Amino acid sequence: MPIVLTRIDFRMIHGQVITQWVKRCDANEIIAVDTSLSKDVFMQEVFKMAAPKGVNIKIMDVDKAIKAQLDGKFEHRKVLLLFKTVQQLYEAVQKGLELKDVQVGGLGGGPDRKPVNNAITLNQEDADWLIEIENKGIEVYLQTTPDYPSMKLEDAVKKL
Template structure:
């Protein structure tokens, strides 16, 4: 999909950095959130839609609905900021035939079974393996919290933090 301005995994989804920095930096004119739970929760979906800046449309789709619309070319005239809440949602989307050249990881909070791997970003070993599988399909995956940060490639993070994957 050549009209993806930025694909970002960030469990906060639409928040200050996204609306003030990433939209401008990427040149996106539309935010699409791909998340099965949010696609069925109208209350939370409306919260994220209201958080977007004026003039930026926010749509929320399940993985299946997003892939159907993407394959049909429904987003061809848009410049997209794709947001995923989790690695699992991204993996499901790739497994459904979606492909993009770059994936940015910008925010995944710590929880049980995860370790801090870069700044405030935490991954479990299972998530690291899933990302390495996507990397092995020819996708550039990098960590970058804000546009001023130098992107850190997944490979270097995995080598430092997950010796079992080396």
């Protein structure tokens, strides 16, 4: 299972992912998992144009991502697995996606969200899903960029 990084980032494929995380992880494929985006052909093309040379981008829904892993589609690639929301990651884990760890990179803002680390905000619902993911033996940590220190989920939840 050569997933080199699993990241939750509501902006999906953007500057930090392309210029920093792909390089840091030596990824040669980004698999963006988002149900809405998997149905939006125009936005898929926009994201694919953002890919650096030598990095393949695939966009799929949760079920297709799980099937791809089960079928060994990640085996010969260095995959950066990217989720738009905690909810979709939680759904994937519940349905059998196997992961070692998860990096929370950005979840957006909103009235019920509290800043917990640099530019990362959490609400109680996302925190509960992340705790359940961690209870399955998957390490969850928060980190915006490679240069910024990571934070354990339990430390972030204390700030809610």
